Amino acid sequence: MSDRTSTISIVTRTPPIAVHRARRAKPVSVASPRRGAHTLLSSVILAAVGILFLIPLLWIAFASFDGDPTVSMRLPETWTLDNYAKVMTWQLTWQPLLNSIAISLGTAVITVVVGVLAAYPLSRYRMRFQRSFMYGILFGTGLPITAMMVPVYALFVSLKLLDSTWGVIVFMAATSLPMAIWMLKNFMDSVPISLEEAAWVDGASSMQALRRIVLPLMRPGLAVVFIFVFTGAWGNFFVPFVLLFTAEKFPAAVSIFNFFGQYGSIAYGQLAAYSVLYATPMILLYVIVQRLSGGAFALAGSVKG
Amino acid sequence: MTAVAPRGTVARGRGPAPRPRPAGRTLTRLLPLLPAVLLLAAFMLGPIVYSLYGSLTDRAMTGPRAANPQFIGLDNYAELFASADFWNSLWLTVVFILASAVIGQNVLGMALAVLLRSSVKPLRSIVGGLVVLAWVLPEIVAAFALYAFFSTDGTLNVMLGWLGLEGTSWLYSFPLATVIIANIWRGTAFSMMVYNAALAEVPPELTEAATIDGAGAWQRFTRVTLPVIRRSISTNLLLTTLQTLGVFTLIWVMTGGGPGTQSSTLPVLAYQEAFKFAQLGYGTAIATVTLLIGAAFSVVYIRILKPEVD
Numbered sequence: 001m002s003d004r005t006s007t008i009s010i011v012t013r014t015p016p017i018a019v020h021r022a023r024r025a026k027p028v029s030v031a032s033p034r035r036g037a038h039t040l041l042s043s044v045i046l047a048a049v050g051i052l053f054l055i056p057l058l059w060i061a062f063a064s065f066d067g068d069p070t071v072s073m074r075l076p077e078t079w080t081l082d083n084y085a086k087v088m089t090w091q092l093t094w095q096p097l098l099n100s101i102a103i104s105l106g107t108a109v110i111t112v113v114v115g116v117l118a119a120y121p122l123s124r125y126r127m128r129f130q131r132s133f134m135y136g137i138l139f140g141t142g143l144p145i146t147a148m149m150v151p152v153y154a155l156f157v158s159l160k161l162l163d164s165t166w167g168v169i170v171f172m173a174a175t176s177l178p179m180a181i182w183m184l185k186n187f188m189d190s191v192p193i194s195l196e197e198a199a200w201v202d203g204a205s206s207m208q209a210l211r212r213i214v215l216p217l218m219r220p221g222l223a224v225v226f227i228f229v230f231t232g233a234w235g236n237f238f239v240p241f242v243l244l245f246t247a248e249k250f251p252a253a254v255s256i257f258n259f260f261g262q263y264g265s266i267a268y269g270q271l272a273a274y275s276v277l278y279a280t281p282m283i284l285l286y287v288i289v290q291r292l293s294g295g296a297f298a299l300a301g302s303v304k305g
Numbered sequence: 306m307t308a309v310a311p312r313g314t315v316a317r318g319r320g321p322a323p324r325p326r327p328a329g330r331t332l333t334r335l336l337p338l339l340p341a342v343l344l345l346a347a348f349m350l351g352p353i354v355y356s357l358y359g360s361l362t363d364r365a366m367t368g369p370r371a372a373n374p375q376f377i378g379l380d381n382y383a384e385l386f387a388s389a390d391f392w393n394s395l396w397l398t399v400v401f402i403l404a405s406a407v408i409g410q411n412v413l414g415m416a417l418a419v420l421l422r423s424s425v426k427p428l429r430s431i432v433g434g435l436v437v438l439a440w441v442l443p444e445i446v447a448a449f450a451l452y453a454f455f456s457t458d459g460t461l462n463v464m465l466g467w468l469g470l471e472g473t474s475w476l477y478s479f480p481l482a483t484v485i486i487a488n489i490w491r492g493t494a495f496s497m498m499v500y501n502a503a504l505a506e507v508p509p510e511l512t513e514a515a516t517i518d519g520a521g522a523w524q525r526f527t528r529v530t531l532p533v534i535r536r537s538i539s540t541n542l543l544l545t546t547l548q549t550l551g552v553f554t555l556i557w558v559m560t561g562g563g564p565g566t567q568s569s570t571l572p573v574l575a576y577q578e579a580f581k582f583a584q585l586g587y588g589t590a591i592a593t594v595t596l597l598i599g600a601a602f603s604v605v606y607i608r609i610l611k612p613e614v615d
Contacts (some may be wrong), residue, residue, distance in 0.1 A: 038522075039424060039425060042419075042420045042424040043424040045420055046420045046421065046429075046432050047428060049413075049417065049420075049436075050428070050431060050432035050435050050436075053432070053436050053439055055454065055460055056451055056453070056460070056490065057435065057438060057439065057442075059450060059453050059454065059460060060450050071453045071458050071459050071460075072453070072456075072458055072460045072462070072463040073453075073454075073460040073463075074463075114340045114344060115341065117338070117340060117341065118337060118338050118340070118341035118342075121334050121337055122338070125334050127331075127334075127335070135607055138607050138610065139600070139603050139604070139607060140345065140349055141603075142599060142602065142603030142607075143349075143596060143599050143600065143603060144547065144551030144595060144596065144599040145551060146552070146553040146572040147550075147551065147572055147575065147592045147595035147596045147599060148353070148356065148596065149553075149572075149575075149576065149592070150575050150576070150579040150580075150585065150588045150589050150591075150592040151353070151355045151356035151359055151589050151592055152348075152352045153579070153580075154355060154359050154364065154585055154589065155352050155355045170344070171348050173344060174344040174345060174348030175348065177341055177345055177349075178345070178349070181341060206334075234443065235443035235444055238553050238554055242576075242580070253443060256445060256446075257445060257558065260449065268453070271449060275446040275449055275450075279442050279443055279446045282441060282443055283438070286441045
């Protein structure tokens, strides 16, 4: 979560059901003959940077299919699915992935439910402490969670929550709450209050109005927050690494690390295959978020220029 | 996007007019906030308070000081500030943040955003996609990939071999440099997306006017574009700084903070002291210092965003 938390505080200011402004037309170039050369140069530099970004990624992809993988990137001499077959065991892959799903799902459900409840009064009513509360939330999104792991460990010792999956879930939910509340409040702000007022006139309570009117209207926003929290928990290594001890409870991030550390000479092909299995859901979910929030790069689009 | 961004202000004045209300009603309204407040108090505020207190004790992982830690005042901090390891670690953290986030991610992110706007379409989506992919990958997978890249028999040395150059064992000889590059590789996408969006918001009239006045591309960029997007720049600098302050997994997997303490930034040092050397109180003191640094940046961040919070 930690490295994503602040990421997302930017995202939060993205309007959810926003009308997408057509991107401004590129300025008409005055010096068109030079433009071609300019584009060519940019493209060459861009391609070079792209290759540098590609190489470490290609290593994972190739090594996972390589019958005799090494630590350096190369085309496999023999393509094989052996690495995948070897890691696809209950103990090595399926159980940790199930644990990851349980932890991520639990974290995301708790965060979204608690976050929606908190966002509603913050969005709908004007309250005296609201400003300081929102500042507190914003402050929380900035704190480095990794720095908290030592005190959290000590706290979990006294709460007897160590080595408990629920402990991990509740802690992750709490740390993702500031960002979630911030996002959800902004998503809610864009649902017009007039719709609820009609419901209130008809005698609905505010919670009924929230459930029947507001939530259905902010469904894409809910999905975005849910997926963000889910992927944050899915990719988190440090929190379960510190708080869990039993191998049966490890999520994939921790079991992959132990797998990597246990071998004197690392089985790189298996490590790569395992990495692919573990990373794929996260990439798919990211693509879904992009769709929901309207196209590539839309997420970061709200930093004020 | 920016134009319709719902700054908190949208909500202002939208609720019922402020007039005296029965106390019961206010309480009912606050009720939904309760679970969030409880969770945040227990697991965010709790550890912070615990951190401040725990750093004043001699709590250990095992032995008598685990069961019954003594209050020792500022001894941990005295020991911390007298320790060369701590100052070394603080220095490494500063270098890590400056080189990988403030300079690396920001400059490369900006450069990529500019290049993306002026290159051909398919290349734009491919390279943009690759950079984002490095960011979307789970941190531990990114760390494995870069560990392999920098290994003695890794891709980097093989490539250097093609050029007839002798490689070295990068992870041992230049541990900090490798994790800096790794963090740039992993984190640049964020800055790229931020700047990409910011550049899209620069009014084309401004750059056109500058062109007509005879400004070259570089002048247009430094005199027109950069001043217009300066708020995005400051926000992005702060966010990347905060993200990088918290980086643990990348460093832990690639170098383990070593060799020795050559790449132990503050989070890594806190982990080592607390869990490997079992000095929980001392580790907590390091964590507290890190939290305070983060808190300071967070406050600056809030001040910059201030007008947008209702």
